Amino acid sequence: xxxxxxxxxxxxxxxxxxxxxxxxxxxxxxxxxxxxxxxxxxxxxxxxxxxxxxxxxxxxxxxxxxxxxxxxxxxxxxxxxxxxxxxxxxxxxxxxxxxxxxxxxxxxxxxxxxxxxxxxxxxxxxxxxxxxxxxxxxxxxxxxxxxxxxxxxxxxxxxxxxxxxxxxxxxxxxxxxxxxxxxxxxxxxxxxxxxxxxxxxxxxxxxxxxxxxxxxxxxxxxxxxxxxxxxxxxxxxxxxxxxxxxxxxxxxxxxxxxxxxxxxxxxxxxxxxxxxxxxxxxxxxxxxxxxxxxxxxxxxxxxxxxxxxxxxxxxxxxxxxxxxxxxxxxxxxxxxxxxxxxxxxxxx
Numbered sequence: 375x376x377x378x379x380x381x382x383x384x385x386x387x388x389x390x391x392x393x394x395x396x397x398x399x400x401x402x403x404x405x406x407x408x409x410x411x412x413x414x415x416x417x418x419x420x421x422x423x424x425x426x427x428x429x430x431x432x433x434x435x436x437x438x439x440x441x442x443x444x445x446x447x448x449x450x451x452x453x454x455x456x457x458x459x460x461x462x463x464x465x466x467x468x469x470x471x472x473x474x475x476x477x478x479x480x481x482x483x484x485x486x487x488x489x490x491x492x493x494x495x496x497x498x499x500x501x502x503x504x505x506x507x508x509x510x511x512x513x514x515x516x517x518x519x520x521x522x523x524x525x526x527x528x529x530x531x532x533x534x535x536x537x538x539x540x541x542x543x544x545x546x547x548x549x550x551x552x553x554x555x556x557x558x559x560x561x562x563x564x565x566x567x568x569x570x571x572x573x574x575x576x577x578x579x580x581x582x583x584x585x586x587x588x589x590x591x592x593x594x595x596x597x598x599x600x601x602x603x604x605x606x607x608x609x610x611x612x613x614x615x616x617x618x619x620x621x622x623x624x625x626x627x628x629x630x631x632x633x634x635x636x637x638x639x640x641x642x643x644x645x646x647x648x649x650x651x652x653x654x655x656x657x658x659x660x661x662x663x664x665x666x667x668x669x670x671x672x673x674x675x676x677x678x679x680x681x682x683x684x685x686x687x688x689x690x691x692x693x694x695x696x697x698x699x700x701x702x703x704x705x706x707x708x709x710x711x712x713x714x715x716x717x718x719x720x721x722x
Contacts, residue, residue: 377403378399378400378401378402380607380609380610381400381609382606382608383605383606383611387611387612388611391596391612392608392612393612394609394615394616394617398466399470400609401609401610401613401701402471403702404470404471404473405473406466406470407435407466407469409431409469410431410433411428411431412428412429412430412431413429414426414427414429414508416504416511418492418493418494419491419500419503419504420493420495420500421492421493421494425483425489426488427480427481427483427505427507428481428486428488429479429481430462431476431479432469432478433476434475434476435474449474449475449712449716450514450516450519450542451475451478451514451516451518451519452472452475452521452708452712453477453478453480453509453514453521454468454477454478454520454521454523455480455482455520455521455526455530456479456481456482456485456523456526457522457523457524458524458634459622459623459625459631459634460485461486461487461624462479462480464523464698465479465521465697467697467701468521468697468704468708470701471701471704471705472705472708478512480505480509482496482501482504482526482634483496483500484496484625484627484630484631485624485626485630486624489626490626490627490629496637497633498532498641501637502529502532506533509540517540518541519542519708519715520533520534520541520543520544520545521546522544522545523697524550524638524664524694525550525637525638527546527547527548527550528637530544531645531646531650532646534650534652535646535649538650538651538652541652542653542712542715543652543653543654543655544652545654545655545657545708545711547696547697548657548658548659548662548665548694549643550641550643550664550665551642551643551644551658551670552642552644553640567639570639571639573588574635574636575632576588577628577632578629585628589628589631595619595623596615596618598618598622599618601663602693602695603615603693603699604659604695605695605699606691610699614695614698617698643677644672644673647679647680648676648677650680650681651682652681653681653682653711653714654677654683655685655708656673656674656685657704658686658696659689659692659693659700660689660692661692662692662693662694663693664694665694670686670688671686674686683714689704
């Protein structure tokens with residue numbers, strides 16, 4: 375399909391967000407794909423008790439990739455991990471932009487259709503253990519490409535560190551390159567991070583219903599989307615706000631959200647950078663509120679000490695919402711990266 379033409383944003387669209395487009399091809403240039411939900415059983419990382427985890431599966435189609443060759447049947451699948459407060463919907467546009475690819479989108483325990491851990495705390499280590507068990511339960515024959523966005527990049531990097539032989543390559547979109555409360559040299563970024571930390575800690579201390587209401591407030595969700603949005607396209611702006619309002623509060627209970635927030639702000643990909651012994655692609659936004667360009671370059675250098683190859687792509691005019699605002703471009707980078715790692719895939 376031809377690339378869609380941006381629809382300019384009017385001043386009133388910032389305050390009164392227009393309805394989201396019914397046809398997302400006006401954003402991506404690709405038809406929307408419909409996944410099927412799988413439920414796999416995994417052990418609780420602390421007690422070992424069985425608990426279900428939802429995985430949304432995009433079967434390999436017959437659509438040809440933009441290079442003109444049929445992607446179905448010859449590529450290993452993609453396993454993609456969503457970010458904090460999200461679920462599989464957040465990566466739907468990216469899946470649409472990779473027609474023909476088989477994609478598995480697990481939902482982190484406590485979010486979307488995956489219930490919270492029955493016993494374990496919701497930490498990076500426990501999330502990585504759970505997703506490792508889920509991928510094992512799927513019984514994938516070939517080595518997948520592992521993709522993560524935002525908080526999902528921290529979890530994905532821990533997965534890749536634990537078993538690099540399981541993955542053909544690692545793609546990190548908007549990687550968390552530094553702990554949120556120590557973000558680069560920007561006073562504004564540090565201030566925003568401290569305000570967010572206070573919001574979650576106060577919500578955790580409030581009585582049950584009030585705390586949950588504060589955490590799921592549509593106004594707070596709107597502010598978050600408004601601050602992060604950099605797009606100049608009206609359709610994309612409407613879509614990302616609609617996604618946030620519909621799915622940003624699909625958490626199991628507030629304890630999950632507070633624990634996951636603490637995990638997302640106290641760790642970063644930098645913690646395991648020198649242990650990533652597989653090809654890595656980093657895709658960052660030049661205006662990312664959660665990671666400076668300087669921090670991303672530092673991360674790439676640290677990864678390069680162990681990785682056989684590391685690439686850093688900085689996209690101008692976008693911040694932390696690459697998966698919404700630049701999905702076609704991100705998908706193109708993933709496609710190129712996978713084609714470059716095909717020799718290792720076939721050789722594995």
